[in-house]
Amino acid sequence: MYAYDEIDRTLINERVAEFRDQVKRRLAGELTEDEFKMLRLMNGVYLQLHAYMFRVAIPYGTLSSPQLRKMAHVARRYDRGYGHFTTRQNIQFNWIKLADLPDALEDLASVGIHAMQTSGNCTRNVTTDQWAGVAPGEVEDPRIWAELLRQYSTMHPEFSFLPRKFKIAITASAHDRAAIKVHDIGLRIHKNEAGETGFEVLVGGGLGRTPFIGKVIKPFVHGRDILSYVESILRVYNQYGRRDNIYKARIKILVHELGIEKFAAEVEDEWLAMRDSALTLDNEVVEDIRSRFSYPHYQKLSDTPDELTAASADPHFARWLKNSVAPHQRTGYAIVTLSLKPVGGPPGDATAEQMDAVADLADKYSFGEIRVGHEQNLALPSVAKHDLPALWRQLDKLGLATPNVNLVTDIIACPGLDYCSLANTRSIPIAQELTRRFANHDLAELIGRLHINISGCINACGHHHVGHIGILGVEKNGEEFFQITIGGRADEHAVVGTLIGPAVPFAEVADVIEDIVEAYLALRARPDELFVQTVERLGVEPFKERVYATR
Amino acid sequence: MPLVKQGKIVADGYIHVADDAEIPVDGAALIPAARFLADPEVLLKRSNPTGVIWPNNRDPEELVPYLDKLAVVALAFPSFRDGRAYSQARLLRERYRYKGELRATGQVLRDQFVIMLRAGFDSFEVKKDADAEAFAATVKRYTVFYQPTGDGRITALHQRMQLRHSESAR
Numbered sequence: 001m002y003a004y005d006e007i008d009r010t011l012i013n014e015r016v017a018e019f020r021d022q023v024k025r026r027l028a029g030e031l032t033e034d035e036f037k038m039l040r041l042m043n044g045v046y047l048q049l050h051a052y053m054f055r056v057a058i059p060y061g062t063l064s065s066p067q068l069r070k071m072a073h074v075a076r077r078y079d080r081g082y083g084h085f086t087t088r089q090n091i092q093f094n095w096i097k098l099a100d101l102p103d104a105l106e107d108l109a110s111v112g113i114h115a116m117q118t119s120g121n122c123t124r125n126v127t128t129d130q131w132a133g134v135a136p137g138e139v140e141d142p143r144i145w146a147e148l149l150r151q152y153s154t155m156h157p158e159f160s161f162l163p164r165k166f167k168i169a170i171t172a173s174a175h176d177r178a179a180i181k182v183h184d185i186g187l188r189i190h191k192n193e194a195g196e197t198g199f200e201v202l203v204g205g206g207l208g209r210t211p212f213i214g215k216v217i218k219p220f221v222h223g224r225d226i227l228s229y230v231e232s233i234l235r236v237y238n239q240y241g242r243r244d245n246i247y248k249a250r251i252k253i254l255v256h257e258l259g260i261e262k263f264a265a266e267v268e269d270e271w272l273a274m275r276d277s278a279l280t281l282d283n284e285v286v287e288d289i290r291s292r293f294s295y296p297h298y299q300k301l302s303d304t305p306d307e308l309t310a311a312s313a314d315p316h317f318a319r320w321l322k323n324s325v326a327p328h329q330r331t332g333y334a335i336v337t338l339s340l341k342p343v344g345g346p347p348g349d350a351t352a353e354q355m356d357a358v359a360d361l362a363d364k365y366s367f368g369e370i371r372v373g374h375e376q377n378l379a380l381p382s383v384a385k386h387d388l389p390a391l392w393r394q395l396d397k398l399g400l401a402t403p404n405v406n407l408v409t410d411i412i413a414c415p416g417l418d419y420c421s422l423a424n425t426r427s428i429p430i431a432q433e434l435t436r437r438f439a440n441h442d443l444a445e446l447i448g449r450l451h452i453n454i455s456g457c458i459n460a461c462g463h464h465h466v467g468h469i470g471i472l473g474v475e476k477n478g479e480e481f482f483q484i485t486i487g488g489r490a491d492e493h494a495v496v497g498t499l500i501g502p503a504v505p506f507a508e509v510a511d512v513i514e515d516i517v518e519a520y521l522a523l524r525a526r527p528d529e530l531f532v533q534t535v536e537r538l539g540v541e542p543f544k545e546r547v548y549a550t551r
Numbered sequence: 552m553p554l555v556k557q558g559k560i561v562a563d564g565y566i567h568v569a570d571d572a573e574i575p576v577d578g579a580a581l582i583p584a585a586r587f588l589a590d591p592e593v594l595l596k597r598s599n600p601t602g603v604i605w606p607n608n609r610d611p612e613e614l615v616p617y618l619d620k621l622a623v624v625a626l627a628f629p630s631f632r633d634g635r636a637y638s639q640a641r642l643l644r645e646r647y648r649y650k651g652e653l654r655a656t657g658q659v660l661r662d663q664f665v666i667m668l669r670a671g672f673d674s675f676e677v678k679k680d681a682d683a684e685a686f687a688a689t690v691k692r693y694t695v696f697y698q699p700t701g702d703g704r705i706t707a708l709h710q711r712m713q714l715r716h717s718e719s720a721r
Contacts, residue, residue, distance in 0.1 A: 007707045011695035018692050022662065030681065038632050039662055121632060151697040151707060157669035158641055158700075161634025238638045273646065278699030278706070285708050288715065 044115030130373035204255030301332025348376030416456030425473025644671030
């Protein structure tokens with residue numbers, strides 16, 4: 001955990017005071033809605049279909065138990081008793097009142113939580129691997145660098161009014177759980193031959209209406225230079241990014257229009273002019289940030305405790321263990337994913353009661369720490385293996401032990417037309433129907449790893465382009481239709497999925513997905529050939545035939 | 552539109568010369584970029600202070616030969632959400648070492664004062680009277696800054712290092 005010091009806390013409190021004044025001026029009519037809009041967005045406040053929506057940052061997906069309890073408090077006190085975890089390590093509250101927002105922010109500030117720059121045309125919450133610091137084989141803890149970038153990008157005096165939003169993600173593992181290739185800047189931590197930490201820097205990835213996979217702009221930027229290099233990219237983008245059309249304003253379009261070589265040369269020129277500046281990170285400064293991250297005092301424990309062996313006789317426990325529990329850096333510990341995808345439920349939602357209970361379980365079993373991943377699930381990062389049976393029983397009672405992590409019902413979905421004013425179609429009911437169709441865990445396990453992503457409009461908040469199966473809602477003559485893509489992925493092999501054919505109406509989506517899955521089961525070369533691998537091997541044709549032959 | 556300079560509302564001594572208006576022989580004047588660049592040497596010999604109105608889509612490097620003679624560079628915020636002039640301001644101050652008056656014009660609200668100061672602006676054509684009057688209070692809103700810029704304010708990272716060193720010296 002990173003512990004905010006007096007300096008960080010002061011800034012958050014000053015920001016709350018400023019926003020309180022802005023809300024007051026808006027309510028008094030001194031600020032027009034147009035003027036207020038940019039200010040409220042930079043404090044995480046959207047105006048949606050039915051109410052204001054409030055998006056709170058969970059920097060690099062790490063929460064302490066008091067912080068999660070404060071989220072529960074906000075849900076209960078100012079909202080309708082639940083929150084929605086998003087694909088970018090944020091939580092959203094959907095029913096908040098404008099006049100209550102400064103108080104909600106002040107309550108969150110008391111535990112070092114804020115909503116700064118969770119929207120607006122500025123650098124958004126810097127995200128990383130939800131298993132940072134505990135994943136086996138990781139180069140080093142990426143959160144140190146995420147925190148440095150969080151501080152660097154917070155209230156930046158030059159880059160608070162960029163052409164469009166700007167998202168940075170970092171990974172330090174070979175398997176990318178942070179989807180860095182679909183971010184404006186993606187950073188992969190690796191070491192040079194001298195053993196020094198640096199970054200492979202990717203730029204220009206993104207989804208939305210024009211999806212692009214990020215391109216490598218520089219294979220190695222030394223850790224000490226990362227802030228100046230990021231600043232060079234931002235400066236080139238701030239000056240040359242398009243401002244005439246918001247749909248062409250993301251950095252991916254600039255990179256695409258200039259070409260990566262030309263863009264890289266512009267950045268390099270800028271960087272050479274300012275790399276030896278106050279942005280250079282001395283080792284001492286990096287170590288100071290590192291020292292503010294506290295790590296659990298792990299004990300020497302057995303990897304095969306008796307409790308685990310005994311409990312594994314229960315097939316329900318054994319199934320959950322196999323599905324939701326992952327190896328940890330330390331012997332005797334495990335990483336536990338808490339599925340927020342119950343059968344029939346909206347993906348990523350948690351009630352205030354669940355949040356409080358998870359905070360208690362974190363205190364009891366995971367050193368008071370909770371993680372949030374872009375797949376819209378939670379995790380307890382450091383659970384002693386001998387505690388797994390007891391933890392499972394309690395999670396099961398809370399509805400947080402659905403053994404479907406990474407399986408067909410672990411669906412990523414945007415809020416869609418149930419909440420969002422931009423949406424063309426609903427997303428949540430599609431997800432709910434699919435979880436019912438594939439509710440049989442034996443079937444889901446037989447299918448294996450399969451990510452379904454649903455977006456209710458072209459803005460792609462459900463990341464449909466990079467779902468193994470992507471579902472995109474479009475409006476046709478006032479009716480909800482859905483385009484289906486297959487073969488996308490968001491990891492280190494990121495690729496944009498391929499459209500299989502004409503859009504299908506709302507009522508047929510679940511049938512079509514069932515057809516695609518049945519086709520896969522019939523076509524796969526062996527049981528462990530994943531859905532995406534079968535699509536890669538065979539292309540979309542056989543799936544297309546299956547779906548449209550009788551339609 | 553009130554002008555705030557050195558933290559106070561002051562009278563604007565400069566005539567803003569329109570694109571097609573005649574450049575006055577006397578009096579302090581702000582001259583559009585294209586007209587200034589057409590004849591900079593002559594214009595800089597005017598007997599009164601001369602400044603330039605610089606658009607936000609033109610590279611400020613073009614001004615480098617004239618910076619020590621220009622009294623004002625006025626940068627533009629055509630809309631509140633167009634932040635190009637923040638980069639121009641930092642380049643002028645930090646890279647090209649411009650020492651004269653750097654003025655923010657256009658959609659300037661109190662909510663931008665702090666970041667504008669940090670980017671190097673020192674005068675502000677403020678859109679609303681109430682915001683101009685609130686200048687002194689507004690710029691005190693923040694005491695913590697994360698980024699190093701040319702304004703010399705100490706960053707949080709370095710503040711921490713100083714604290715750490717003073718603690719260990721004790």
